[in-house]
Amino acid sequence: MKRTDLGKLPCSIARTSNLLGDWWTPLILREAFYGVRKFDEFAGRLKIGRNVLTQRLNRLTDENILVRKRYQDKPLRYEYRLTDKGRALFDVLAAMIRWGDDWLAEAAGPPIELVDINTGKVIRPIVVDAKTLKPIEPRNIDVRKGPGFPNNMKL
Template structure:
């Protein structure tokens, strides 16, 4: 059965879901942020079937989140490195981390935490409005149409 594609919908959530809507893509990206670069390292960490991993990595390269860089010519071998677009995906993973930490464990929380490299303290991601710095609350937001910003003729 073919899945419905959302990559042309006018909604940012739909387009993002089209890219990350399978369970392996966010996990591959998590591993890329953890420093994994080589196919074998991703495969070993995730225990994902090789064919599935190859498809996910190809899609992430095609979408510009990762770039493929040769590190050996014979046989050809590649590393997968985060691009600027890929590094910006951290915000999505951080939001998933926070929600999962808050809602998918008991009161003791998950067995792993995010730690700031400089301070050694736990980090608890929070989604805020970049214009005001205020935490976003869904009940205060609505969807709206972007206003045409072109000057009148």
């Protein structure tokens, strides 16, 4: 069915949702962060339709989230690697992990833990203000038009 193009709205939530706002894309990105690179690896681990996977990988490549790289010549074979833009999406996945751990995990605890390779310690993501390093209380927040807001539009 048709889908409204959210990418054009002057809102970063809409623009990001235009990209991530579907069932599979966050999970494809999760697999990419896990180190998965090849088409059949994605397909096998995700139990996703191959046509859907193809469509999503193409979309992520077009948006420069993943880059399609040849890793073998005979026969020609490609793999999908995260770009810097793609790697930065880890923060969104981390926020999803944190919220899911807090609100959807069963009594046993989180299903998965993030671990720092160097220190061996469990990492718990938290969203804070970059300046004060304090959690952001939505009740204390207002929104206003930023420099990139079109002059002829309403909030």
